[in-house]
Amino acid sequence: MNGTIFNIEHYAIHDGPGIRTTIFFKGCPLACLWCHNPEGLSVKPQIVYYRQRCVGCKKCVSLCTAGALSPRDGGISFDAGKCRLCGRCAESCPAEALEKVGRSVTAAEVIAEAEKDRIFYEESGGGVTFSGGEPFLQADFLRECLTLAKTRGLHTAVETSGFAPREAVEKAAPYVDLFLFDVKHIRAAEHRKYTGADNAPIKANLRRLSELGKEIVLRMVVIPNVNDDKEALEELCCFLRDETSVRTVNLLPLHKSASEKYRRLGREFAIEDFETPDDERMAAAARLFAEYGFRMLIDGQ
Ligand code: SF4
Ligand code: SF4
Incomplete structure (x- = not known):
């Protein structure tokens, strides 16, 4: 079975215990305004254009038989509607100004790549983490990766929003050692406003994984005046x-370093006006969780 991923990150240290290899699945059913990986939103591969690298040679324009590229202001303009995603422009650009984001891989290829880091897992208690995007959007492929990882004796973690069919979550659960469960907002109306989706299935999946006895770390990006008021927390x-x-709860401060990615993808960066939390605000949120008896992890994203 093939799946679509957009990155493999080696030596990751914020995606579960120890040193890990993080596999980023492409595609997400949510549309969180603060998504840090907008290149993971669409399940399909995409062409990304880096204007500042382009030297205006027009090689890509002459290669593109789909008519998706045309010269403009010393660079090019890209028409995603016409693009057939053949990747020829990205392969031939002398300035690496075009990139095809997303590739089709088998589960065996993914696990073979992760196994290159086995020595680091053994020394640090690490393993492989499946992230995204939303890994459950490719639930069958995810399950195949997980079962293969377990047959190879690897520790497995899945980072998920929990917005997934219950059956998919239940079928994957036996092969997952740790869930990193990203909660955006506890209230239904606000959740819908900021992510475009209902949070009822998310809460139901969190309850179900708890019933199944799974190890879960709850993660939340703290966003002042969006999800960090005392009542909501x-x-x-x-x-x-x-x-x-x-x-265990892992609070992460909002940051806006993804703005450049949005620009490259031609997407609006809708959180320009959002505040980022200072240390005091993060500490106040952590104190509140600690008062309820949760073990706290505070981390950068
Ligand atoms: S081939 Fe690369 S450098 Fe040349 S015009 Fe196209 S994007 Fe720019
Ligand atoms: S990926 Fe292929 S079809 Fe799309 S712009 Fe590049 S050359 Fe044209």
């Missing part, structure tokens, strides 16, 4: 304490 704490087995 207390509501989240009560839900976690009363309805789930989550005991």
Whole structure:
């Protein structure tokens, strides 16, 4: 079986215990305004253009038989609607100003790549993490990667928003050692406003994984005046304490370093006006979770 990924990161240290290899699956059913990996939103591969690298040679324009590229202002303009994703322009650009993001791979290829880091896993207690995008959007491919990883004796983690069919989550769960469960907002209306989706299935999956006895670390990006008011955090704490087995919470500060990625993809960066939390604000949120008895991890994203 083939799946589509957009990156493999070696020596990752924020995606679960120890030193890890993180596999980024392409495609996500949510549309969080603060998504840090917009290149992972579409399940299809994409062409990305780096204007500042382009030397205006027009080689790509003459190669593109689909008519998706044309000269413009000393560089090129790209029409995604006409692009057939053949990748020839990116392969031949002398300035690496075009990149095809996303490639089709087999589960065996993914695990073979992860196994190159086995020595680091053994020394650090690490393993392989499946992230995205949303890995459950390619649920069958994810399960194949997970079962293969377990047959090779690797520790497995899945970073998920939990917005996935219950059946897919249940089928994958036996092969997952750790869930990194990203919660965006506990309240339904706000969740819909900022992610475009209902959070009821997310809460149901979190409850179900708790019933199954899975190890879960809850992760949340702290965004001032969006999801860090005291009432919302207390509501989240009560839900976690009363309805789930989550005991560890990892708070991450919002940052805006993805703005350049949005520009390259021709997407609007909708959080320009959002505040980033200072240390005091992060500490206040962490204190509140700690008062409810959660073990806290505070990390950069
Ligand atoms: S081939 Fe590369 S450098 Fe030349 S015009 Fe196209 S994008 Fe720019
Ligand atoms: S990927 Fe292929 S079709 Fe798309 S712009 Fe490049 S050369 Fe044209």
